[in-house]
Amino acid sequence: MYGGASVNFMAPYGLEAAQPFFAGVVRSVERGERILLAAFEGERLVGTVQLVTAMPPNQPHRAEVAKLLVHRSARGQGVAAQLMTRLEQIARELGRTLLTLDTVTGSNGDRLYRRLGWTSAGVIPNYALFPDGTPCDTTIFWKETTG
Numbered sequence: 001m002y003g004g005a006s007v008n009f010m011a012p013y014g015l016e017a018a019q020p021f022f023a024g025v026v027r028s029v030e031r032g033e034r035i036l037l038a039a040f041e042g043e044r045l046v047g048t049v050q051l052v053t054a055m056p057p058n059q060p061h062r063a064e065v066a067k068l069l070v071h072r073s074a075r076g077q078g079v080a081a082q083l084m085t086r087l088e089q090i091a092r093e094l095g096r097t098l099l100t101l102d103t104v105t106g107s108n109g110d111r112l113y114r115r116l117g118w119t120s121a122g123v124i125p126n127y128a129l130f131p132d133g134t135p136c137d138t139t140i141f142w143k144e145t146t147g
Contacts, residue, residue: 011131025050037087039070039079046074049083051091051099063091065101068109080112092145099145102127105137118143 009017028034033054039047047070053063065087070079091099103109105123114120118141127138 046071047079062098063096100142102138105139
């Protein structure tokens with residue numbers, strides 16, 4: 001887990017489970033199905049976010065934001081906001097006028113997206129599980145990149 005985020009995994013989280021997942025992310029980036037942004041402090045990786053651009057034929061205008069992660073030591077310094085701002089710029093450049101994402105309701109991410117002008121489409125109760133197996137509510141957000 002990365003600062004409490006499950007990143008699709010449950011505890012215990014080990015290298016054996018993570019390697020195939022992240023290898024799949026790399027392949028998806030190589031195929032042009034997603035864009036991976038990274039933030040560094042010097043040479044140290046402190047944050048990442050992904051823009052998933054592989055959408056069905058009836059949604060070429062849309063992309064999905066995934067896996068915004070900022071290392072604990074870099075939180076509160078604007079890293080997440082900078083990553084999201086750049087991601088939205090890239091989406092606009094690609095002609096993606098609608099972005100969607102989901103996050104744990106009431107989380108730091110939830111508050112960040114609201115501050116950045118994202119609109120809540122609603123809350124789905126018990127949508128996902130925390131790494132310890134406890135259910136959590138999830139808020140679905142959307143944002144237009146045209147303005």
